[in-house]
Amino acid sequence: MTGFIRQTIVLVGLLLISALSPALSQSLRVDQLTPVLPQGSQLALWVSDVKTNHPQVALQADALLPPASTQKLVTGLAARLYLPETFRFSTRLVQAGDDIALVFSGDPLLTRKDLRQLLRQLPARGLTTINNVFLDGHIFSGKSRAVGWPWDILAVCYSAPSTSIALNHNCVQGAIYSTPDADHTRVHVPSHQPITVITEARAVSEEQKDAAHCDLDLTATPRNHYRFSGCLAHRERPLPLNFAVQNPPAYVKAIIADELARLGVKVTGNIVQARTPNQARELARHDSVNLEALLTRMIKDSDNLIADNLLKTVGQRYFQQPGSYRNGVAAVKAILAEKGLDLTHAIMVDGSGLSRNNRLSARQLSEVVHYILTHPELGLKAMLPIAGIDGTLKYRQSVRRAPIKGRLFAKSGSLYGSHNLAGFIETDDNQQQIVVQLVSHYHPDDEALPDNVPAPITQFERELYQALIHRRLLP
Numbered sequence: 001m002t003g004f005i006r007q008t009i010v011l012v013g014l015l016l017i018s019a020l021s022p023a024l025s026q027s028l029r030v031d032q033l034t035p036v037l038p039q040g041s042q043l044a045l046w047v048s049d050v051k052t053n054h055p056q057v058a059l060q061a062d063a064l065l066p067p068a069s070t071q072k073l074v075t076g077l078a079a080r081l082y083l084p085e086t087f088r089f090s091t092r093l094v095q096a097g098d099d100i101a102l103v104f105s106g107d108p109l110l111t112r113k114d115l116r117q118l119l120r121q122l123p124a125r126g127l128t129t130i131n132n133v134f135l136d137g138h139i140f141s142g143k144s145r146a147v148g149w150p151w152d153i154l155a156v157c158y159s160a161p162s163t164s165i166a167l168n169h170n171c172v173q174g175a176i177y178s179t180p181d182a183d184h185t186r187v188h189v190p191s192h193q194p195i196t197v198i199t200e201a202r203a204v205s206e207e208q209k210d211a212a213h214c215d216l217d218l219t220a221t222p223r224n225h226y227r228f229s230g231c232l233a234h235r236e237r238p239l240p241l242n243f244a245v246q247n248p249p250a251y252v253k254a255i256i257a258d259e260l261a262r263l264g265v266k267v268t269g270n271i272v273q274a275r276t277p278n279q280a281r282e283l284a285r286h287d288s289v290n291l292e293a294l295l296t297r298m299i300k301d302s303d304n305l306i307a308d309n310l311l312k313t314v315g316q317r318y319f320q321q322p323g324s325y326r327n328g329v330a331a332v333k334a335i336l337a338e339k340g341l342d343l344t345h346a347i348m349v350d351g352s353g354l355s356r357n358n359r360l361s362a363r364q365l366s367e368v369v370h371y372i373l374t375h376p377e378l379g380l381k382a383m384l385p386i387a388g389i390d391g392t393l394k395y396r397q398s399v400r401r402a403p404i405k406g407r408l409f410a411k412s413g414s415l416y417g418s419h420n421l422a423g424f425i426e427t428d429d430n431q432q433q434i435v436v437q438l439v440s441h442y443h444p445d446d447e448a449l450p451d452n453v454p455a456p457i458t459q460f461e462r463e464l465y466q467a468l469i470h471r472r473l474l475p
Contacts, residue, residue, distance in 0.1 A: 028467045029474045030059055036460050037442065044438040046362040047468065050424060053370040053434060057475045061366075064347065064359035065438045068413030069302045069392075070422040071353030071360060073368050073380075074343070076295050078332040079310045080378050081339065082318065089288040089309075093118045095127070096277035099269070101134035102256070103276055106164040106309040106323075107288045112255060114286045115167065119256070121284040122265050132269035133256060135249060136276045137164035140312050141322035144248075146350035148357030150416070155220040157242035159354065162308035162325075165273070167252045169305055170245040175238035176216075176228065178203040185232050187241075194254035195243060199228035206233045220246050249273045292379060299383040299411060300391035304352035311351025325350055341367055353413055362436040365422045369434050373424060384409040384423050387465075397454065398461035403469050410435070417442050419457045425468050433468060437461070 034043055044065055047057035055061065067074075089107035091114070093100065100122070102115075122130070144161035145154065153159045160170035174189035176199060185201045201216055209215075214231035224246050232239070245251045253271050260267060288294065298306040308325075311332065316323030318331035329348045336343055347359035372380045385391025388405030392412045399408050410423025419439040424432050444456050454462070467473040 027472045027474050028463070030057060033460055033464055033467075036456050036463075037439065038444045038456055041442045042440045044362040044436075044440075045464075046366045046434070046436040047473065048366060048370075048434045050370070050373050050432045050434055053366060055366075056433070057473065058363070059475070061363040062361050063438075064345070064361055065440045066356060066415055066418045066420075067353050067358055067360040067365065067422075067438070068415040068418050068420050069304075069353045070365055070411050070413035070420045070436075070438075071348065071358055072298055072302065072307050072351070072413075073365070073372065073411050073422060074332060074336070074346075074348070074360070075307050075311050075351040076299055076380055076383070077368055077372060077378070078335045079291070079314055080295060080380060082314055082331070082335045083291055083310075085291060087291040089294075089313075091115075091118065091286045092282055093121060093284040094276060094280035094282050096280040098131035099134060099277055100127070100130050100132075100283075101136050101274075101276040101280060103136045104165045105139050106137075106162075106166060106313060107286075108166055108169060108303070108305040108309045109288055109294075110167055110286070112168060112259075115252075115255065116259050118284045118286055119259050119263060119265070122260075123263050125283065128264060129266045129268060131267075133260075133267060133271040134274045134276060135165055135252060135256075135272070137249065137273065138275055139316055139322060140164035140309075140324065142324035142326065146308070146325045146355045146357075148349055148355030150354075150356065155218045155226060155244055155246070157244050158304050160244040160305050161246070161248060162305060162312060162350075163248045164309075164312075164323075165249045165252050166305070166309070167248065167255065168245075170248050170251075172243045172245060174241040174243060176201070176232065176241055177238045178232045178235050180234045185228065187228065188238070189243075192258070194251060194258070195224045195226065195245070197226040197228075197243070201228040201230050201232050203234055204231050209233050220244075222247050224251055295380065296383045299380070300385055302392050302412065304354055307352040308350055308354075336368075339371060341371060354415075356415060362438050365436045365438075366434050369422055369424065369436065373432070373434070381409070384411060396461075398458040399465055404462070404465045407469055408435075408465055419461075421461075425465060427469055427471050429471060435465075435468060437464070 044060040044063045046061050048055045089105050092103040144163050157171035172193045177186045185199045185203050187197045187199045189197050209231045216232045217230040220226045297303050311328035312323030315328030315331045319327045333343045349355045349357045385393040387393045387399035387408035407426040410421040413420035421437045424434050
């Protein structure tokens, strides 16, 4: 199919939608909306009333599709149901003879400043010389990344490994520079960060970059070494970077060594990853924010590390064994099954939804949303991002303006080829409707779309949610 034909098809679809848009005076059928999506796209759509979850629209409702980050609603509901309201991740400093240990529990928000405050207890207690320092992370086991995580994004922070020994969100910030008067790039990472970054990427013009089919590539090693190659187009401002720490225990070990040296504490032995010695006594403790704050950040901001570390924590507590992706998923399904939510046939391999192996249906997600909405005491309803207001929906082009702004409350989810939403919308007659949108295999021809025309997914979502607000969407 030529670019001209593709462009014509897209424009015809948009014109059809636009003709129906003014005041939406007539009812709109789902099959009048779907032509705007690129050929080959798959849409699963569920719309129902909040009280009964009886479907008003159920299009491919049982198709198992990648949920992306809408899966965090599943993780969040199970964590809220099972973990106590008083739950907090804790990091403890303990002493056993001449040795000390830091006992980690997977706190995804632990910072270097928090760690420094713990270590300050050593000289405060006269402990200026110690033997070994043990880093104890036995509360989790197994892989730090789930099966199906895209290999090509493992060096960026939203793919940071899920580990019990975690610090600074397992993420390091930096920047790469490219200037018109140089043919090379340079990287800046704060000197106190124990990672190594080199760049061999060329600085080129946009025209040279396109002609050479050359992109900026980043590779990483388990030793927290990073290398840029390929091309970066000249920029007036540096390109911000977020490096996912590949080996969190090694990263934490280096930071502890530096902090102890700054405090004047001498280590005569080693800093190693090991279990806490028996009969250790606690010297200090740092607790994270509470469960409500953790879940709010996880859902509003779609925080992957919080989701996966909560999943493993649920697995650890439910089965009384070191937490892992596998027992975490098993625990989530068992906890929700006790509430009548059957996810037997759902495919889940992590808590964040980052894996491309995850599969959920629109019906299954609607049941999770329905439970959240009919149990307001859980507080999860208030954590949903609000269109045009906050969270991941604050700047979403399709829903950030009136009449949708402030009336759609939903968890978003995006992966390559997937654009999803799960939540509820407030209608003109002050009713609430559950809505789950799973768009998969979405691959538009960007070159065929004029610059002043919104992306197909933007146009589709805009018209869909306006129709729902005005109660004019038909199956």
